[in-house]
Amino acid sequence: MTTLPISWIDLVLAGALVLANGAASVWLGLGLGRRLVVAAVRTVVQLLVLGLVLHWVFETDGPVFVVLILLAMSVLAGFEAVRRTTRRVRGLLPGSMAVMTLSSILVLLYGLRAVVGVEPWWAPRYAIPILGMILGNALNGVSLGLETVLEGFDRERRKIEVLLAHGATRSEASRDVVRRAVRTGTIPIVNSMAAAGLVSIPGMMTGQILSGEPPLSAARYQIFILFCIASAVALGTVGVVLVAARLVFDERERLRPERILRVGPERDG
Amino acid sequence: MLSCRGVTRRPWFEGFSLELEAGEIVVLRGASGSGKTLLLRALADLDPVEAGEVSLAGVPRSDMAPCEWRRQVVYVHQESVRLARTVRADLARIRELSPQVQPSAVSPLSPPLDALTENLSGGELQRLALARALHAEPRVLLLDEPTSALDEDAARDAEATVVEWTRCGHAAVWVTHEAELAERLGAREVRLA
Numbered sequence: 357m358t359t360l361p362i363s364w365i366d367l368v369l370a371g372a373l374v375l376a377n378g379a380a381s382v383w384l385g386l387g388l389g390r391r392l393v394v395a396a397v398r399t400v401v402q403l404l405v406l407g408l409v410l411h412w413v414f415e416t417d418g419p420v421f422v423v424l425i426l427l428a429m430s431v432l433a434g435f436e437a438v439r440r441t442t443r444r445v446r447g448l449l450p451g452s453m454a455v456m457t458l459s460s461i462l463v464l465l466y467g468l469r470a471v472v473g474v475e476p477w478w479a480p481r482y483a484i485p486i487l488g489m490i491l492g493n494a495l496n497g498v499s500l501g502l503e504t505v506l507e508g509f510d511r512e513r514r515k516i517e518v519l520l521a522h523g524a525t526r527s528e529a530s531r532d533v534v535r536r537a538v539r540t541g542t543i544p545i546v547n548s549m550a551a552a553g554l555v556s557i558p559g560m561m562t563g564q565i566l567s568g569e570p571p572l573s574a575a576r577y578q579i580f581i582l583f584c585i586a587s588a589v590a591l592g593t594v595g596v597v598l599v600a601a602r603l604v605f606d607e608r609e610r611l612r613p614e615r616i617l618r619v620g621p622e623r624d625g
Numbered sequence: 626m627l628s629c630r631g632v633t634r635r636p637w638f639e640g641f642s643l644e645l646e647a648g649e650i651v652v653l654r655g656a657s658g659s660g661k662t663l664l665l666r667a668l669a670d671l672d673p674v675e676a677g678e679v680s681l682a683g684v685p686r687s688d689m690a691p692c693e694w695r696r697q698v699v700y701v702h703q704e705s706v707r708l709a710r711t712v713r714a715d716l717a718r719i720r721e722l723s724p725q726v727q728p729s730a731v732s733p734l735s736p737p738l739d740a741l742t743e744n745l746s747g748g749e750l751q752r753l754a755l756a757r758a759l760h761a762e763p764r765v766l767l768l769d770e771p772t773s774a775l776d777e778d779a780a781r782d783a784e785a786t787v788v789e790w791t792r793c794g795h796a797a798v799w800v801t802h803e804a805e806l807a808e809r810l811g812a813r814e815v816r817l818a
Contacts, residue, residue, distance in 0.1 A: 514702070514704075514706045515706045517671060518705070518706055518708060518754075518757075519708065519718075519722070520671060520692075520695060521671060521695055521700040522695065522696070522699055522719050522722055522723075522757065522758070523692050523693070523695045523696030523697075523722045523761065524692060524695075524722050525691075525692045528692075528721075608673070609691040609692065610670065610673065610691070
């Protein structure tokens, strides 16, 4: 069994659904029509370009270009994780990029080689989409963890200073803030795993079922992916939170709250 | 015991020196904004300084790990904060930081051990901060207006407790605006210009 192909005419028919949304927006005076059209056009352009690039990459015959793409994806995810936060600290960006790259690529390599047994290890048809799924989730976890840890240092600096003033090490004084940040960063993926298959069919499983894979095999792949994602989220969140926690102290383990810069409005909750 | 020479943090203080002997209390006074709090924080190694040397019993601070220094030279903030849900857990958190020190009795200054810290008043929090510092068993206390939120009787109790504590070979620097405090404590007064 193979996937039924979608032609250009089929896409135009699907676009009619977006046009119907736009018409409803105009009728209700929501002022969303223009944004909806722009978003739909971006979807078409971005995904077609991605399709073309992936088609080209899948045809390549060596690991160098694939590895470069994997590294670029990871580094960009590290950049995006920091960009999403409302607080920054100097040195965080390279730290986030390094941790994100290391954690995601390690998990990817383990998954591809030890679990799936892909040959060659860099096979782009597996490596690129799986890393994409890992990074998409790790990005959320890491940025949540970062936001929580920097907000924690900002808000609880008096408490941290009291602990330092009584002889706590940097790690002892920041223990509560770090734990809370790691918990906040990893809770979404833990919840996703707990609810997997109950509320919706996860994306990868859906894709495999649509492409004709037996549902049980698709389920096994989905479990594999969720485990990879959970591991990368945990590794990435712990790593980046610890990097941030290191950067807000100086070499004499003094808390330096002035190093935390606010760059955007505080989030609710 | 505690010695500092040429401690500088412009524009607040420049070339500040002090020799604090065992069993001594130094009362530090100065106008608002003269840098008294910053000086205490600098001595506690909570803030960096531009220049100067600080040592404890002849050992330079730079030769000691930061946590080791701060275990022996404890700074008490003027406005205290809660570290845990109850007074008992709050003091236990401090005790965790110095497990090698034999636990002593909790200071009578402490609020009741089972009291919820969220219910403590400003004065009770200050008493908890002092009890916490004494519980850590340091060699030197750096007290930043530690009785400013206490009523007169409680303030006298706190003063008597600190005086008694210094008689066991400890020392303290006490920041205050109160002109009579040095006389009441039998302490040397130092003014920060």
